[in-house]
Amino acid sequence: MAGVMLACAVASAEPRILLVGDSWARRMFDGGAYPAVLDEAGLGCVEVLGDDTVIGGTTAAYWADAARLALVYDALAAAPAVDIVQLNLGGNDLRSALRPSMSLPAIFAAANAIADDVDTVAAAITQTSPGIRVAWCGYDYPGAGAVSGVSAELVNLAVGLLASLVLERFAERERCFVINNLGLMHYTLGYPGVHEPESVPFPGGYPDYDPLTGGDPQLPVTPSVAADAIHLTAEGYVIVARHCLNAFYLDWLAHPLEGEGEGAALCASEGEGAPGGEGIVEGEGVLEGEGAAEGLIEGGGEGSTEGAIAYQSADTNGSGAIEIGELLRVVQFYNAPGLQCADDTEDGYAPGTGGGHDCPPHDSDYRPQDWRIDLGELLRLIQFYRLGGYTACPGEGEDGYCPAAE
């Protein structure tokens, strides 16, 4: 993405972004995460609102209610220049829905209902004006012990599932976008004793979200930015805000859908009236992220997809799509200590570790290829399941398969 052009015309504060949602939104607002990163981007005049619309402990279900949506409408009516609404929603719903030893179908059902509520809120907000864009600012992996009795890995699965389901909803919506923060802290800061900074995948972004699960989906969030099991520190929220800015907002601020038009003016220094300021802000973080994703493609997947047949191993009926039964088959492997070759099963594999490994590895076992299906690998398959199809794309995509083109 080229540098974002920002001409100059107004010097006064310009409210453009409204934060809506739970304690993630509250802490981003109270902690001044946005003023900090907007300032570093040379956009100190852009004002971020949220006084009445960031409420700790609230859920997507809460905000989907007409009476609460009215709070958002009021805030937008009071600040008509706002054209970006950030939603931090769904985390509390998910937290209260998760139970120890919950089945995957039950987690699916819960996450689906939450994604519906997020979608309801987003759709309602876009209806207020054709100039409004909505971004669901997704969660990163929670801290250890986020849900009592539920492993970090399962919590991460649920959070990843929610992100994939919101993505699915928003693909059908105009002006609704997902900012994928899964693994952002692992990527940015590493994980002590396990990963160096920038050594794990950057969370994939629009439009392919490849990979959906950045970082290391087995681990809780990097401890240095975990304020508690659910929240990040102020430093963590600055990293999130910077990511949101790079992912979408810089571009959106410079190119509103309505009103001022292309290259609309922002943050002139006093007395400098002439348009034509340029390249104040570069999409650096975005470019970095892409580079990281590419590195991953080269490193991962290769061995297992070389000479691969067109159908992903999980697609046992060769339909070019992953159906629920095929998905749950891989969930079975995920739940087992490993998988092994078997000649009497439909897919040629069986859960367990006692048997041989003298067959080609399962296509879902690629990151790393170790005869185990881990969470990131499972979430990748869930992504294909939700998107309704995949195609083989050797050398592209994290595993040599890509979401199906329309």
Ligand SMILES: [Ca+2]
């Ligand atoms: Ca299939």
Ligand SMILES: [Ca+2]
């Ligand atoms: Ca594996």
